[in-house]
């Protein structure tokens with residue numbers, strides 16, 4: 457996954473401002489920053505859900521900058537997984553039906569039993585998702601993201617709705633996918649504990665990358681976040 461000098465403007469304001477970020481395969485990256493710093497915009501541009509105003513994007517080995525919508529949709533379906541805070545599952549359907557959704561839509565057929573076992577959901581395949589706990593639902597979402605053996609998984613606050621211990625289990629599943637299968641994970645989070653599962657920490661402020669390096673422990677992550685936000689506020693004060 458690679459962004460090269462990506463700018464995304466909404467009207468005159470730049471939500472992303474000249475961001476370059478190359479993520480080698482098999483890396484787990486956490487993207488953090490204050491609210492409005494551009495995290496979701498970065499994720500959407502990197503995943504081909506949104507088009508940059510300027511710059512280039514590579515995803516799963518392909519330049520998607522000017523790729524037509526149909527090809528981009530197929531590339532996302534076949535090579536990319538998504539995990540969102542709100543699960544984005546169909547609650548009337550069973551676990552099996554939800555996990556097999558990408559292949560029902562024409563994507564590659566994966567190993568259902570294997571993926572359900574790997575996320576600890578074996579035995580629950582026939583249960584409607586609406587009857588499951590939040591943690592179980594997020595495991596279903598992770599299974600759905602992983603069943604196609606994607607190159608990249610994008611996760612937007614995947615543990616935002618979970619208690620810390622359930623969240624740690626879900627993050628462990630993403631970590632396993634990176635370590636075992638060489639999946640690349642790009643995760644947006646506000647939680648230093650969640651970011652602690654990553655290899656690399658990218659901090660955004662006002663649409664720019666202000667720090668990028670190996671992920672420290674959660675206490676140091678929280679300190680860096682505070683420093684970045686404080687510098688942003690000081691900058692805003694000077695400008696005013």
Ligand SMILES: Nc1ncnc2c1ncn2[C@@H]1O[C@H](COP(=O)(O)OP(=O)(O)OP(=O)(O)O)[C@@H](O)[C@H]1O
Nearest residue numbers: 466470471472489490491492493494495496497498
């Ligand atoms: N569709 C849009 N139209 C106009 N402005 C937008 C749109 N999406 C985002 N923005 C603006 O771009 C900036 C970055 O937003 P973005 O959602 O990427 O931030 P974020 O870091 O993900 O914030 P949060 O942590 O609150 O989710 C914000 O100033 C936001 O108001």
